[in-house]
Amino acid sequence: MDSLNKLIEYFREFPGIGPRQARRFVYFLLTRNSSYLEDMAKLILDIKKNIRICSSCFRFYPEEKSSLCSVCLSPNRDTSQLMIVSRDVDFESIEKSHVYNGLYFILGGTIPILEKEPEKKVRLKELKDKISKGNFKEIILSLNITADGENTAEYIRQFITSNFPDSGIKISVLGRGLSTGSELEYVDKDTIKSALENRS
Numbered sequence: 270m271d272s273l274n275k276l277i278e279y280f281r282e283f284p285g286i287g288p289r290q291a292r293r294f295v296y297f298l299l300t301r302n303s304s305y306l307e308d309m310a311k312l313i314l315d316i317k318k319n320i321r322i323c324s325s326c327f328r329f330y331p332e333e334k335s336s337l338c339s340v341c342l343s344p345n346r347d348t349s350q351l352m353i354v355s356r357d358v359d360f361e362s363i364e365k366s367h368v369y370n371g372l373y374f375i376l377g378g379t380i381p382i383l384e385k386e387p388e389k390k391v392r393l394k395e396l397k398d399k400i401s402k403g404n405f406k407e408i409i410l411s412l413n414i415t416a417d418g419e420n421t422a423e424y425i426r427q428f429i430t431s432n433f434p435d436s437g438i439k440i441s442v443l444g445r446g447l448s449t450g451s452e453l454e455y456v457d458k459d460t461i462k463s464a465l466e467n468r469s
């Protein structure tokens with residue numbers, strides 16, 4: 270395979286990118302000058318060096334001295350609330366809405382329907398650990414309103430109730446305003462706000 274097609278194949282592996290878009294990316298890169306491409310290549314090479322994963326909520330954050338991200342370190346967050354999201358992009362959508370001030374946990378994926386090994390798809394062990402170390406009154410499941418997202422929410426709800434049967438933790442899900450097929454990543458600020466206020 271020539272380098273053009275090889276690069277197209279790389280872009281095709283990106284989330285949400287089809288063959289036509291992958292091809293457009295590569296042709297776009299071909300129109301850029303060398304310094305643009307060098308800068309970009311360098312950023313890609315360095316991305317893992319400068320970004321680390323928070324040991325408490327498991328989100329990616331720019332490297333600082335601490336092993337915790339700014340949200341987990343902040344003294345101003347409400348530590349009685351934990352929001353569970355699938356990916357970093359969902360965390361970003363919620364943070365941008367400025368209506369949630371609790372803590373987070375990034376599952377790292379979703380559990381497809383009929384999945385035989387859910388523990389390989391999401392961070393279950395880490396979630397159990399996070400909940401047992403915390404003092405949460407409420408856990409909010411903020412997952413996409415898609416088949417996989419809803420299956421994940423149901424699985425996680427059962428996982429929490431069976432592992433922490435007498436904790437009295439309230440488990441809620443995002444409410445009105447989110448229609449079927451909604452992916453949090455693409456939902457606007459006001460809709461997230463209303464879905465959070467109307468959680469049940």
Ligand SMILES: [Zn+2]
Nearest residue numbers: 323326338341
């Ligand atoms: Zn964190």
